[in-house]
Amino acid sequence: MSKEVKLPFRLDVELTEVMRLRVQSLQQRGQKRQEGERLLQGNEAVYRLDFSNQSLQFLHWKVWLAQPGRLTIMGTSQLWTPDLTNLMTRQLLEPAGVFWRAAGDGDDAPVQCYEADADEFGERIAELAKVRKVMYFLFAFSEGCSPETVDCSITFTVDK
Numbered sequence: 001m002s003k004e005v006k007l008p009f010r011l012d013v014e015l016t017e018v019m020r021l022r023v024q025s026l027q028q029r030g031q032k033r034q035e036g037e038r039l040l041q042g043n044e045a046v047y048r049l050d051f052s053n054q055s056l057q058f059l060h061w062k063v064w065l066a067q068p069g070r071l072t073i074m075g076t077s078q079l080w081t082p083d084l085t086n087l088m089t090r091q092l093l094e095p096a097g098v099f100w101r102a103a104g105d106g107d108d109a110p111v112q113c114y115e116a117d118a119d120e121f122g123e124r125i126a127e128l129a130k131v132r133k134v135m136y137f138l139f140a141f142s143e144g145c146s147p148e149t150v151d152c153s154i155t156f157t158v159d160k
Helices: 013-029 115-129
Strands: 002-008 044-050 056-065 069-075 097-101 134-142 150-159
Touching (some): 056 115, 097 115, 115 134, 134 150
Antiparallel strands (some): 044 134, 069 097
8 A cells, every 4th residue: 555745845044055155155255166066046045855755656746836937946866965065067867847837827727847857857856765865956946936936845655
């Protein structure tokens, strides 16, 4: 018998701040990023998923956008310790999850996505959950989307 579990993405305020300070520090010193380093952009924030169970099968995404805009979610492939190491571009998972709501969409219209990419991304998250308790993600907000207008979770089935 399997049951469903819905895991919400949670903003990691401390980690987002650490990454913003890294960008600010480089700018103040007039230095460049390391070869392959991925710096946090102004429209991005770090979110996390906490896994209470490791035997997960991806079921579906639940993304709600309060207004028109675009949300891009990029996962990290390694257990990331930003206090010790910088995020490197090669650590970002492909494909990213891209979700949007167009200006002409009604309030009850579903959020659009590249379904095959979103499904593959969800399956990769479930695979990584087998060896992780926590996973980090970069959320990029654009075209009118912001952290205040987004609610995002992912649903899995748990094998008992």
